[in-house]
Amino acid sequence: MDVRSLGFKDGEFDSILDKGMFDSLMCGSSAPTSAASMIKEVRRVLKPGGVYMLITYGDPRVRIPHLKSEEAPWEIKLHVLPRPGSKRAHEGTSRPITEPVSLGEDLTLGPTFKLEDPDLHYVYVCIKRGGNAVKRPSGDAKVDIKLCAKSQLISNYEV
Structure with a gap:
């Protein structure tokens, strides 16, 4: 099946997890068109x-x-997560990895992170706006997603 x-x-x-598909499209011919088609389809489904x-x-x-x-x-x-096995991952951080990072108007991340750092993974949690939102169990506004970083297991990511 074609993701476009x-x-x-x-x-x-309710949810879609992408680890590599968008990146693959960005490396191919007609990258912007292919990426736009994929995002349109993701939103649709x-x-x-x-x-x-x-x-x-x-x-x-x-x-x-x-x-x-x-x-x-x-x-x-x-x-923003450190690449497992990297120096940054071993050093740790005072910031919880489940805490979103503020993004500047210029799409930078402030002094804590350098965008050129090859030891970072970026996790974009995109919530579809509009219509009647997905009903979650009452009193529980969490999505059961597990993230692994520096041998930590984080579950129940709050949306």
């Missing part, structure tokens, strides 16, 4: 309030422009 033309009904999924999680080496300068458009009004939360 998915054979699923509109609003069929997600329910309102659904989550598209993109895990990538692509920093905000090269990913946010593809994720943000008038056709795709996401609420985007960005997380």
